[in-house]
Amino acid sequence: MTFLKEKKDKEKSLLNSTSIDMPLYQEVEIKRLFFKAARVDKVDLFLAMFERLENNPVALSQFVMKKDPERRNLLVLCLQNSSIGVLREIREKLKHTIDVDEYILKQEYDTYHSLQIALGLSYFKQFRDRSLETAQFLVDLITERTAKLQKMKEDLKEGEDGPLPPTDLTLYCQQQDRLGRTSLHVACAWVKKYPESVDDIMSSLDFQSSVAFPFINSLITECKINPAIQDMEGYTALHYLADNDSGVLL
Numbered sequence: 079m080t081f082l083k084e085k086k087d088k089e090k091s092l093l094n095s096t097s098i099d100m101p102l103y104q105e106v107e108i109k110r111l112f113f114k115a116a117r118v119d120k121v122d123l124f125l126a127m128f129e130r131l132e133n134n135p136v137a138l139s140q141f142v143m144k145k146d147p148e149r150r151n152l153l154v155l156c157l158q159n160s161s162i163g164v165l166r167e168i169r170e171k172l173k174h175t176i177d178v179d180e181y182i183l184k185q186e187y188d189t190y191h192s193l194q195i196a197l198g199l200s201y202f203k204q205f206r207d208r209s210l211e212t213a214q215f216l217v218d219l220i221t222e223r224t225a226k227l228q229k230m231k232e233d234l235k236e237g238e239d240g241p242l243p244p245t246d247l248t249l250y251c252q253q254q255d256r257l258g259r260t261s262l263h264v265a266c267a268w269v270k271k272y273p274e275s276v277d278d279i280m281s282s283l284d285f286q287s288s289v290a291f292p293f294i295n296s297l298i299t300e301c302k303i304n305p306a307i308q309d310m311e312g313y314t315a316l317h318y319l320a321d322n323d324s325g326v327l328l
Contacts, residue, residue, distance in 0.1 A: 112141055116152050119161035128171060135175040142168060142181075154187045157195040160208035162215055179219045183250040191253045192216055193261035193301070200268040210293060213265075217293075220247045221300045251301035258309035262297045265290075266318035294319075 100108075108127050115124035131137040142152045150158065156165040165182070172178040185192045196213040199205035223244065230243055254260055268290075294315075297303050305315050 109141060109144055112152055113146055113155060116155035116161050116164050117159050119156075119159065119163045121163040121167055124164045124167055128167075135171050138168075138171055139175055142172070150187055151185075153182055153185050154195060157182075157185060157192055157212060158187070158198060160196070160199050160205060160212045162208065162212045165212065165215065177244060179223060179247060180245050180250075183216060183219060183247045186253075189256040191250060191255070191261070193251060193297075194255060194259070194264050197261065197264045197268070200265075206268070213261075214293060214296075217296050217300055220251065221296075223247045224300065248300075248302045251297070251303050254307070254309070258307075258311075260303050260307050260315065261301070262294065262303045262305060262307075262315040263309055263313075263318055265294050265297055266315045 108130055111123060111127050114120065115127065128138060131141070145151050146155070152168065153165070155161070156168070169178050169182065183192050185195065187195055190198070193213055193216055196216055197209055199209040200213070223246070227243055227246060251261060298305055303315075308314055
């Protein structure tokens, strides 16, 4: 238990550190190019910058938490721009250095939380697939952590305290934005029809049944988001779903 607390303290110190052993002009350039990679999902550019850090995950962890003029760090930029390729690489490079899954899920920007940020582009039809893939990636992190916690619980003999378990990531899914909406509200809001033509209607209905509703269901079953939570106007996620004339309800 003491060991894990020390590990958490070390992670916090690492992420809050601003000391990077390189000339300032080089640090500024690498930071700019990392941010560019996160904005346009250029995995090759991200990997090139990581090589310039001599493949050092400790140095990368410090760049990950640096912020742009709008107070967005590398993780927030990846979520905001559905840069799933770069996001996966960050997780892979840092998985043995910090609890990177938790740090991804705990991101917040302008009162919006990680899943809500990831769903931000889902309102635009041309970005919907990338946005959903990014959000699904977050759900998969939660599912993986939940299974790990369950196994730890099953392996623990009765009466034993056991080691301090990792954070339950579903805690980061319950939060509401400044309008009182959860990620479930946001997901239900973008299930829309595009009735410009018969093909659009059929395409939308196919998307709803094969993609949208399984994802929405996972927000309830895997992320444990309560569908009865109301926003500031008293609407639940189901109200959003019905208002969109979705055709099928949960």
